[in-house]
Amino acid sequence: MLTLYGNPRSRAMRCMWMLEEVGQPYQLIEKSVRADDLQTAEYRKLNPNARIPTLVDGDLVLWESMAINLYLAQKYDGPMRAGPEVYGLAAQWSFWAMLETEALLFDLLLHRALLPEFTRDASHAERAELLLGKPLHILDDALARQGYLAGPDFTVADLNVAGILAWGKMAKLDLSVYPRVREWLDRCMARPAYKRVRELARA
Ligand SMILES: N[C@@H](CCC(=O)N[C@@H](CS)C(=O)NCC(=O)O)C(=O)O
Structure with missing residues (x-):
């Protein structure tokens, strides 16, 4: 059985979403982001970064949320299965979203929602929103050509990018x-x- 370490309020949400789409049974080993949960010799053997998520599938141990999802899209049959073209496009959009949007969205989320109000800095949020303009225009143009990022259907390309952009929703982008x-x-x-994963996050 697949084992995922993490929790639905973290970047592990992206992998839980993918696992739910793929429909494979998996067990979630709840890990918070606290040091006493992650900075243990046992967990660092699995993930030397001491971060979540980590996926264990038999002898294979994988970290990095986007890589985990791309692996699942290659491995399992069904509507989320990615052939070479979809896989290539999904890798392109996943690397792009991580490099061009994730840090900016995290900054926005911190200064609009996560930090205690008295430590938020509106100028950080404004800067992030401004700089997000370029990648968001690129995404908007790509979506003018077809309904989803790798063709007419929802794929792991959409899931990985939307899993990151969901922070924008929370940050009222x-x-x-x-x-x-x-x-x-x-x-x-x-x-x-x-929605199932969001329900788990609220529980
Ligand atoms: N690029 C990694 C980032 C993983 C990451 O930073 N996870 C956070 C939780 S959302 C974490 O484990 N933080 C704990 C820490 O940095 O000490 C991925 O996408 O999987």
Whole structure:
């Protein structure tokens, strides 16, 4: 059985979402982001970064949320299975989202929602929102050509990018100037598999 270490309120959410889409049974070993949970010799053997998520599948141990999801998309048959073209596009969009959007979205989330109000700095949030303009325009243009990022159907390319952009929703990122991104993100986040993981996060 597949084992995922993490929790649904962390980046492990992306992998839980993928596992739910793939429909494979898995066990979640709850790990918080606290040092006493992650900085143990036992866990560091699995993930030397002492971060979540980590996936264990038999002898294979994988970390990095995007890589875990790309692996699952190659391994299992079904609607989430990625052939070479979809896999290539999914890798492209996943690396792109991690490099071009994740840090900015995290900054936005910190200064709009996560930090205690008295330590938030509105200028950080404004800067992040401004710099997100370039990648969001690129995404909006890509979505003008087809319904999803790797073709007409939802794939791991959409899941990985939407799993990161979901932070924008939580941070009240203004998507009104990127109508296709807003509509696509709503479609991705309306999927039953995503909703199941969000329910677990609220429990
Ligand atoms: N690039 C990694 C980032 C993993 C990551 O930073 N996870 C956070 C939780 S969302 C974590 O484990 N933080 C604990 C720490 O940095 O000490 C991925 O996408 O899997």
